[in-house]
Amino acid sequence: MRLYDDPIAPTPRRVRMFLAEKGMDIPKVPIIIGKGEHKTETYRKLAPNTRVPALELDDGTVILESVAICRYIEGIQPEPPLMGTTPKEQALIEMWQRRIEFELLLPMASVFRHSHPKMAALEHQVPEFAAAQKPIAEQRLALLDEDLARHEFIAGDRFSIADITAFTTVEFFCKYGGIPLPEGLDNVRRWRDQVAARPSAQA
Template identity: 35%
Template sequence: MIFYDCSTAPNPRRARMFIAEKGLEIESREISIAERQQLSADFLVINPHGTIPVLTTDDGATLTENLAIARYLELLHPDPPLMGSSAREEAEVLMWNAIVEAQGGHPIAEALRNSHPAFENRAIPGPDNHAQVPELAERGFRRVARFFDLLDARLSDSPYLAGDFFSLADISAFVFVDFARVIKMRIPAEHSATQRWFDTISQRPSAAL
């Protein structure tokens, strides 16, 4: 297998943490988004969508989405379980992972890509150019604030997002919360449950990757 990574981007970091939590050693190749290597002719042969992460498998499949990569590795290496140990647990993990992506990851990207000069005419990932829309950035900032409220409400009732166990949903949320620093947003001081959860995950070796 080969893992196509970018050390500065949040979505590859999610896959990188998942791989580390599984205790796997997979050959990796760095693709620099800053240098637009994901849009190079060579990389577009691997992933025509021009996005990262990508996992190419030993049997020739190309997996281009975090959820697909996680599910594939979970089935091959079920221990430790990161997507639940029962039908209900897996459903909870998938539900919270989807909530985190929709309510956290997408708004952070929306705010960043529609406001930062580095993403001028690159407001949407992929091979096509799209102009920035300032109104979308403003909406993104408001939605990120709401995401922090959502997290704290959940984590006030549960040690982890999907229940009493660490999972893929926590990896996704942790990476997005950490990456929110690029739009100058942090865990609000009054959100003690989220801060406790964030500090706990920060101690895991995978969080340093």
């Protein structure tokens, strides 16, 4: 089993964090998105959608999409549980995971992809789209602060994949994506610092 991985991009990082939380270390093959290595013919044969990360199993099966990869890892290494143990807990974590992806990650990524100079070679940039997505991302950060006033972690009182997705999103796009973390979001900062202190955050 090996993971095709970019060391900088936030989506591959969440798989690395997930693996680290599980205490797993598997061989990694670097695919540098900034150099266009995900667009090469060799990688396309492995991942036709050119997405990174990709998990190649020993039997040659390739799993794409970071959450699908994490679900496989959760299946072969259930402890500690990061996707829930009861039907209710699993549903709530899935709900929060999807909300973070669609409501926070997507607009933040859109701002980055359509405004950052380094993305110009990889994207057909539409600056107007970036400008429209920025206030949406900022509004969702404010809502996240309200959410985290009610519970310690994203999906409740237990660390989960939803925290990994939110953390890697905030860490990358608030630093490099043109959406600095607004002042006054004390709950987000408390949560971010708490997650950053976990050993998996260094993975």
